[in-house]
Amino acid sequence: MYQVTGQAKLTFDEPIENLRDVLNYAVRTYGDHTAYRFRRQPGGDVLERSYRQTKADIDAFGTGLMSLSETPGQERIVTIGANAYEWVVSANAALFGAGLSIPIDRQLPASEVLLLTRRSRATIFVYHHGHTEIAAYVAANNPAIRHFILMKEAAGMTLPDDPRFMLMDDICRQGQTLLEQGDTRFTEHLIDTETMAALIFTSGTTSAAKGVMLSHRNIAANVVQAMRTLKIRPGKERAISVLPLHHTFENTVGIYMFWAYGVTICFMDGLRYLSENLREHKITMIISVPLLVENIYRQIIRSAEKKGKLKTINRLIPILNMLQKIGLDLKRRLFHEIHDALGGELWLSVVGAAAVDRKILEFFNGIGITCWAGYGLTEASPVVAACSQDMNILGSVGRPLAGITCAIDDPHGRDIEHAGEILVKGDNVMLGYFENDEATQEVLVDGWLRTGDIGYFDEHDCLFITGRAKSMIVFANGKKAFPEEIETLLNHVPGVAESMVWGELNQREDVDVAALIKLDRENLPVTGEDAIRKYLLAEVAKINAGMPVFRHIKHMLFTEDDLVKTTTLKVRRSEQQQIINAALADRQTVLAKCHGYRLKDGRIV
Structure with missing residues (x-):
C-alpha cells in the first residue's frame, strides 16, 4: 500500500x-x-x-x-x-x-x-x-x-x-x-481521556446508523492535528x-x-437569513458542505447574469489569477459587489462532508474567496485531510493533517487507475462502534481504519476521493464507475439542481447506469413537459458521448421532488432508490421502459 x-x-x-x-x-x-x-x-x-x-x-x-x-x-x-x-x-x-x-x-x-x-x-x-x-x-x-x-x-x-x-x-x-x-x-x-466520552450516531446513508464511540483523546488529538496544519488568524x-x-x-x-x-x-438565524447574517456579523470564514456552497455559487451567477456582468467576471478571473502569482491581488477590489453581498469580510470557506465540484472551487478562488476542501468521517473525529495555506490543489482534499497517516490499499495508489480504499491511522481514530464488535472488527484492522472510501494520491501527496466503495458501480466485465463522477457532469447542465446516479441490474444480469435528475426550474432554458424531457435526454446524450460506452447513462428520470437527505445534505441513496423501486412496482414496469419519465410525489408519470 x-x-x-x-x-x-x-x-x-x-x-x-x-x-x-x-x-x-x-x-x-x-x-x-x-x-x-x-x-x-x-x-x-x-x-x-x-x-x-x-x-x-x-x-x-x-x-x-x-x-x-x-x-x-x-x-x-x-x-x-x-x-x-x-x-x-x-x-x-x-x-x-x-x-x-x-x-x-x-x-x-x-x-x-x-x-x-x-x-x-x-x-x-x-x-x-x-x-x-x-x-x-x-x-x-x-x-x-x-x-x-x-x-x-x-x-x-x-x-x-x-x-x-x-x-x-x-x-x-x-x-x-x-x-x-x-x-x-x-x-x-x-477526565478519563481513553474511555468513551461521546456517542455519535452516524447518518446511515449506506446502512443503519451505527454508534461511533469517541474519546477525549480522539477529539482533542484532532484539534491539535489541525492547529499544527491549518493557518488562520488567531483571535481575529x-x-x-x-x-x-x-x-x-x-x-x-x-x-x-x-x-x-x-x-x-x-x-445563524436560519438558512433564509444566511446572507443577512453574513453581512451583519461581518463573517470572515465559513465551514460548509458542497450543496450550500453550490447554492451560494448559483445565487452569485444568477445575479451576475441579470446585471449583464457574468462574461466580464469570467474574462477577469484568469487575468487576476496571473496577476496574483506575481504579487498583485486585485480580486476583492474588482469583485467588491460580490464580496459586499457576502458581508465584505469573507475570505475562507472550508468545505467537507462530500466532494465539491472543482469548477465551483475555481470560481470562488478566482473571485478572492479561498476554498479549502477537506475529507473526514465520524470514525476519525472527523478530519483526516485538508487543503491548506501550504498546498491547495483544487479537486483534491489536500494532505493528511499533521500526525495522521493515510494509505491507499493498492501497491501504487498514485493515480486514478490505481485508486483503492483509503485507510487511516492516528490518535483521532475512534474506539469502535457501540455494542457492535462485528462492525468494529470489519473497519478497525491491524491498526488501520478502513474508511470505505476510494481514492488516490497525486505527485504532491494530495488525496483525491473518487467515491464510496458501497456506491461504486461494478459491471459484469469487471470495469467500475463512480456515481459521484457522473453526478458532477450532470450537475453542470443548466437547469439541473442535483442528481443521483446508481447501478440498475438489467435482464442480461449486467448493470446499467441510471440517473435521477432534480430540476432547477429557474435555470431551465426550456419550458413545457415535452421540451424539458427532450432537453434532458439531449444533455444526457452529450455527456454519454464523452464517456466510455460501459459508463453511459442508460436510464434517466427527472423530478422536482426533494431528494431524501441527511442533515449534512448528502443524498440517502438507498432510501431514494426505494422510492424509485416502489414507484416502478406501482406502475408494474421496469426502469428500462421509463427512460425520460418524471418522478412526482413518489409516482412515475
Missing part, C-alpha cells in the same frame, strides 16, 4: 489532552474576547458570550447536573435541537464531567429519537423548545430518562406537569450557588455556524478547533 503521513507546518505545543484543556487554553489566551454571538429569535437583540463567560456557564450547568445525579459523572446526556449557545453548554457539561455526551440529529422523527435514547440508555434529555413535542413523546415512552431539561423557554411556553421536566436556567442557578459555596465536583472532575476570525452541531464536522471544527483559534462563532 502507498502511505502518506501529515507533517506539522505550524508550531502548537500546548498540553492538550482533553476537551476541557481546549477551553482552558482559549480562556487563558483569549479571555474576554467574544466566543459566541446569537439571537433568541430572528430580529431580536444580538447577545454575546466571551470565552470566560462560556466556561463559567458550562461550569454552572455541569455542577447543577451533578447535584441532580445519584451517580455523578455517570449520566448519559442527550442533547438535541437547533444550533444554539445552550446546545454547546449542554454537550460540554456532559463531556467535562457530568457524563457521556449523546448528540442526536435534530431532524429525526420522534420514533427514531426514542429508539436512540433506548439504545444509548440515556438518563438525561436536554432539548431545544422546537423539540418540545418530541421530548413529551420520549417522556411518555422511556421511563429510564430521569430528567428532561429545556434549554430556553419560548414565548407562551409552559413546562409539562411532570416533575422530570425542568429549565436549564434553574439548574445553572443552582450550580452557580454550589460553586460559590465551594463545590468542585464538576470543575475538578478527573468570525465564523457562522450553519451545519448541525450534532454532526462531527461542525462539532469538532465548529466548536473545539474554533475555540483553539479564538474564533467568534455566530449562530
Whole structure:
C-alpha cells in the first residue's frame, strides 16, 4: 500500500489532552474576547458570550447536573435541537464531567429519537423548545430518562406537569450557588481521556446508523492535528455556524478547533437569513458542505447574469489569477459587489462532508474567496485531510493533517487507475462502534481504519476521493464507475439542481447506469413537459458521448421532488432508490421502459 503521513507546518505545543484543556487554553489566551454571538429569535437583540463567560456557564450547568445525579459523572446526556449557545453548554457539561455526551440529529422523527435514547440508555434529555413535542413523546415512552431539561423557554411556553421536566436556567442557578459555596465536583472532575466520552450516531446513508464511540483523546488529538496544519488568524476570525452541531464536522471544527483559534462563532438565524447574517456579523470564514456552497455559487451567477456582468467576471478571473502569482491581488477590489453581498469580510470557506465540484472551487478562488476542501468521517473525529495555506490543489482534499497517516490499499495508489480504499491511522481514530464488535472488527484492522472510501494520491501527496466503495458501480466485465463522477457532469447542465446516479441490474444480469435528475426550474432554458424531457435526454446524450460506452447513462428520470437527505445534505441513496423501486412496482414496469419519465410525489408519470 502507498502511505502518506501529515507533517506539522505550524508550531502548537500546548498540553492538550482533553476537551476541557481546549477551553482552558482559549480562556487563558483569549479571555474576554467574544466566543459566541446569537439571537433568541430572528430580529431580536444580538447577545454575546466571551470565552470566560462560556466556561463559567458550562461550569454552572455541569455542577447543577451533578447535584441532580445519584451517580455523578455517570449520566448519559442527550442533547438535541437547533444550533444554539445552550446546545454547546449542554454537550460540554456532559463531556467535562457530568457524563457521556449523546448528540442526536435534530431532524429525526420522534420514533427514531426514542429508539436512540433506548439504545444509548440515556438518563438525561436536554432539548431545544422546537423539540418540545418530541421530548413529551420520549417522556411518555422511556421511563429510564430521569430528567428532561429545556434549554430556553419560548414565548407562551409552559413546562409539562411532570416533575422530570425542568429549565436549564434553574439548574445553572443552582450550580452557580454550589460553586460559590465551594463545590468542585464538576470543575475538578478527573477526565478519563481513553474511555468513551461521546456517542455519535452516524447518518446511515449506506446502512443503519451505527454508534461511533469517541474519546477525549480522539477529539482533542484532532484539534491539535489541525492547529499544527491549518493557518488562520488567531483571535481575529468570525465564523457562522450553519451545519448541525450534532454532526462531527461542525462539532469538532465548529466548536473545539474554533475555540483553539479564538474564533467568534455566530449562530445563524436560519438558512433564509444566511446572507443577512453574513453581512451583519461581518463573517470572515465559513465551514460548509458542497450543496450550500453550490447554492451560494448559483445565487452569485444568477445575479451576475441579470446585471449583464457574468462574461466580464469570467474574462477577469484568469487575468487576476496571473496577476496574483506575481504579487498583485486585485480580486476583492474588482469583485467588491460580490464580496459586499457576502458581508465584505469573507475570505475562507472550508468545505467537507462530500466532494465539491472543482469548477465551483475555481470560481470562488478566482473571485478572492479561498476554498479549502477537506475529507473526514465520524470514525476519525472527523478530519483526516485538508487543503491548506501550504498546498491547495483544487479537486483534491489536500494532505493528511499533521500526525495522521493515510494509505491507499493498492501497491501504487498514485493515480486514478490505481485508486483503492483509503485507510487511516492516528490518535483521532475512534474506539469502535457501540455494542457492535462485528462492525468494529470489519473497519478497525491491524491498526488501520478502513474508511470505505476510494481514492488516490497525486505527485504532491494530495488525496483525491473518487467515491464510496458501497456506491461504486461494478459491471459484469469487471470495469467500475463512480456515481459521484457522473453526478458532477450532470450537475453542470443548466437547469439541473442535483442528481443521483446508481447501478440498475438489467435482464442480461449486467448493470446499467441510471440517473435521477432534480430540476432547477429557474435555470431551465426550456419550458413545457415535452421540451424539458427532450432537453434532458439531449444533455444526457452529450455527456454519454464523452464517456466510455460501459459508463453511459442508460436510464434517466427527472423530478422536482426533494431528494431524501441527511442533515449534512448528502443524498440517502438507498432510501431514494426505494422510492424509485416502489414507484416502478406501482406502475408494474421496469426502469428500462421509463427512460425520460418524471418522478412526482413518489409516482412515475
